[in-house]
Amino acid sequence: MKALPFAFAAALDAVAVPTQAQTVExxxxxxxxxxxxxxxxxxFNVSGPKDKRVTPLEWLEVEVEIDVETVRKSGxxxxxxxxxxxxxxxxxxxKTIVLEDKITFIDINARDKKAWLVAxxxxxxxxxxxxxxxxxxxxxxxxAVSVSGPGIKEEVTGTSPGSPKDWWxxxxxxxxxxxxxxxxxxxxxxxxxDRHPMTKD
Numbered sequence: 001m002k003a004l005p006f007a008f009a010a011a012l013d014a015v016a017v018p019t020q021a022q023t024v025e026x027x028x029x030x031x032x033x034x035x036x037x038x039x040x041x042x043x044f045n046v047s048g049p050k051d052k053r054v055t056p057l058e059w060l061e062v063e064v065e066i067d068v069e070t071v072r073k074s075g076x077x078x079x080x081x082x083x084x085x086x087x088x089x090x091x092x093x094x095k096t097i098v099l100e101d102k103i104t105f106i107d108i109n110a111r112d113k114k115a116w117l118v119a120x121x122x123x124x125x126x127x128x129x130x131x132x133x134x135x136x137x138x139x140x141x142x143x144a145v146s147v148s149g150p151g152i153k154e155e156v157t158g159t160s161p162g163s164p165k166d167w168w169x170x171x172x173x174x175x176x177x178x179x180x181x182x183x184x185x186x187x188x189x190x191x192x193x194d195r196h197p198m199t200k201d
Contacts, residue, residue, distance in 0.1 A: 025151035026070045026077055026110070032147055032158030033065040038137050039120075041187050057123035058135070059186065062086065064117040064145045064158060068110045075111035079104055079200070080149040082117045084180045085168035087141040092131045096141055098173045099129070101180035104200040117147070118196045120186045125179045144168045 038058040062084060070077055086099040099121060108115045126135040142163035148155040159167075182199040183189055 024153045026068055028156045029067040031156055032145055034143055034145060034158050034160055036062045036143050059123055060121040060126055062119050062143055066115050068115050069113050070110050077108040077110055079106045080108055080147055083146040084119050085144040088129045089141050090131050097129055098175045099179045100175050101177055103182050105197040106200060108197045116195050118183055120181045142167055
């Protein structure tokens with residue numbers, strides 16, 4: 001077989017292969033609704049080990065409620081990715097620090113046309129970031145969560161009420177990664193399994 005002339009072969013290589021458009025299977029009908037609160041470390045009654053006395057600490061919980069519809073008969077979405085932005089203000093320096101992390105949720109139940117995603121910030125992270133012994137929900141400057149995933153036309157973002165428009169996009173903010181945790185990496189892992197989907201860890 002004769003080799004193709006160089007110019008002809010190069011022309012073939014330059015032909016763009018059209019990519020298949022993403023099929024839209026799911027629709028998020030409005031901006032995600034955010035709720036954040038302090039949750040105390042839960043107490044579990046177990047048999048066997050002797051009880052140890054500790055003072056329960058408080059975690060920040062961010063829960064995202066989304067109105068979502070799917071064409072799938074199963075009523076389940078394969079995955080959604082939530083990008084969490086949590087702004088805290090250091091009480092000593094008055095500097096705003098944003099905790100930013102992506103969490104991918106799998107097998108999301110959308111049978112009731114609603115789904116809930118959740119993430120946490122540990123007591124130690126809150127105390128060290130805020131430079132405060134006992135952090136509270138009032139120390140949270142602002143929260144935003146962007147939700148995207150396969151089969152969804154475009155990313156949607158929910159923000160805490162009263163926060164500045166697109167505040168999380170500011171280049172002036174100091175950002176830290178690795179501190180917004182999926183539920184599976186916290187003491188809340190065994191709780192509310194039918195409400196919150198599992199995550200890719």
